[in-house]
Amino acid sequence: MLVSRRDLIKQISTLPLVGGLFTAGVITPHLTELSGRRDYYKELGLRSFINAAGTYTALTGCLMTEEAVEAYNYAAGQYVALDDLQDKVGERLAELIGCESATVTSGAFSAITLGLAGVLTGDDPKKAARIPYDLTDMKSEVILQKSHAIGYAHALKNCGVKIIEIETVDELEKAINENTAMLWFLNAHNFQGKIQYKEFIEVGKRHNIPMMNDCAADVPPVENLWKYTDMGFDLVCFSGGKGLRGPQSCGLLLGRKDLIRGARLSAPPRGDTVGRGMKVNKEEVLAMLIAVETYINRDHDADWKLWDSQIKLINKYAMEVEGVETEIHVPAIANHVPSINISWDQSKIKITPNEAREALRNGHPSIETVGGDKSVNITTWMMNPGEERIVARRLQEILMAAS
Numbered sequence: 001m002l003v004s005r006r007d008l009i010k011q012i013s014t015l016p017l018v019g020g021l022f023t024a025g026v027i028t029p030h031l032t033e034l035s036g037r038r039d040y041y042k043e044l045g046l047r048s049f050i051n052a053a054g055t056y057t058a059l060t061g062c063l064m065t066e067e068a069v070e071a072y073n074y075a076a077g078q079y080v081a082l083d084d085l086q087d088k089v090g091e092r093l094a095e096l097i098g099c100e101s102a103t104v105t106s107g108a109f110s111a112i113t114l115g116l117a118g119v120l121t122g123d124d125p126k127k128a129a130r131i132p133y134d135l136t137d138m139k140s141e142v143i144l145q146k147s148h149a150i151g152y153a154h155a156l157k158n159c160g161v162k163i164i165e166i167e168t169v170d171e172l173e174k175a176i177n178e179n180t181a182m183l184w185f186l187n188a189h190n191f192q193g194k195i196q197y198k199e200f201i202e203v204g205k206r207h208n209i210p211m212m213n214d215c216a217a218d219v220p221p222v223e224n225l226w227k228y229t230d231m232g233f234d235l236v237c238f239s240g241g242k243g244l245r246g247p248q249s250c251g252l253l254l255g256r257k258d259l260i261r262g263a264r265l266s267a268p269p270r271g272d273t274v275g276r277g278m279k280v281n282k283e284e285v286l287a288m289l290i291a292v293e294t295y296i297n298r299d300h301d302a303d304w305k306l307w308d309s310q311i312k313l314i315n316k317y318a319m320e321v322e323g324v325e326t327e328i329h330v331p332a333i334a335n336h337v338p339s340i341n342i343s344w345d346q347s348k349i350k351i352t353p354n355e356a357r358e359a360l361r362n363g364h365p366s367i368e369t370v371g372g373d374k375s376v377n378i379t380t381w382m383m384n385p386g387e388e389r390i391v392a393r394r395l396q397e398i399l400m401a402a403s
């Protein structure tokens with residue numbers, strides 16, 4: 001049985017304070033221990049932590065919403081035919097999001113691979129069986145901007161295609177030929193590229209070449225879920241386990257019906273395919289649907305106000321230490337949430353940001369942040385509400401001790 005957040009709050013407010021760091025109403029990842037259930041991480045010699053970093057795969061991304069966990073547990077107890085479930089969930093997702101078609105993949109990365117596979121094969125399973133090693137009778141080139149060529153573009157290479165990097169519209173026009181399968185776009189780098197949405201889509205449409213947009217980390221805002229298919233991208237990819245708070249090993253492939261039907265040819269349960277290892281089982285497929293439903297219906301203004309107040313609290317505590325400087329910012333596209341970078345005069349506060357991050361990690365409870373030599377960087381959207389107070393106090397404590 002899932003312990004609801006409200007139950008946890010009730011439970012902890014009746015418990016004595018532990019180690020001085022627990023405050024009534026604060027939920028911490030260590031409550032499993034307090035609630036008398038098995039503490040599996042502890043049995044393994046692992047420690048959980050407060051996630052002040054954000055949606056990082058290495059930190060296991062996000063915590064699923066209660067609604068998603070409930071759906072996950074429901075599916076764990078009852079069989080269903082995988083293709084039927086994907087069909088129905090896809091229809092519901094398309095309805096909810098307002099796109100032509102949708103399917104659940106094992107992450108945004110696999111949405112990219114499967115989406116491209118669908119573009120290459122159309123409805124031909126024999127072609128699907130030849131990806132990535134024999135692209136005879138298939139188009140074999142994908143064009144993208146140099147400034148969009150990040151590591152995740154490897155998901156395209158999994159299909160055996162050749163990647164063509166260009167910079168300007170002129171170069172794009174010249175690169176397009178009869179072997180061009182798809183144009184790929186990295187949403188987060190729209191402003192870094194010389195070709196932005198409007199022109200990119202205009203060229204793709206004119207040449208009748210499918211265009212894919214990788215929007216993995218790009219909700220909030222919620223309207224991004226439909227913005228880019230509306231804009232004219234044929235396929236759009238999202239991570240399920242970032243802002244959507246679904247299973248970390250899920251993603252969404254949204255867009256044209258024919259292309260998504262093609263993508264499904266390379267997806268499990270079909271075995272002789274590039275995608276057979278990208279399995280998403282019933283629990284995750286269902287939990288992904290419910291996560292999207294829950295996400296769309298959230299009070300997004302309330303979320304924003306909460307994050308904003310949390311960042312301001314951390315800022316206030318940090319600024320009480322002499323020599324500290326902070327920068328509160330909101331990234332324009334990906335991870336578009338209130339964030340804070342904290343730095344200090346190291347002649348006054350004798351600890352480096354990396355040492356401070358290590359001290360946060362090694363404390364009780366453990367706190368994960370990001371940053372480097374210059375600053376400690378924090379977001380609060382992946383925390384449980386209340387944990388920002390622990391983070392604010394611990395960071396202040398560490399900086400004061402070094403002053």
Ligand SMILES: *Cc1c(COP(=O)(O)O)cnc(C)c1O
Nearest residue numbers: 107108109110152216217239251
């Ligand atoms: C996170 C991310 C991915 C990978 O997403 P998964 O859901 O982990 O597979 C791909 N592209 C970008 C831009 C991302 O931020």
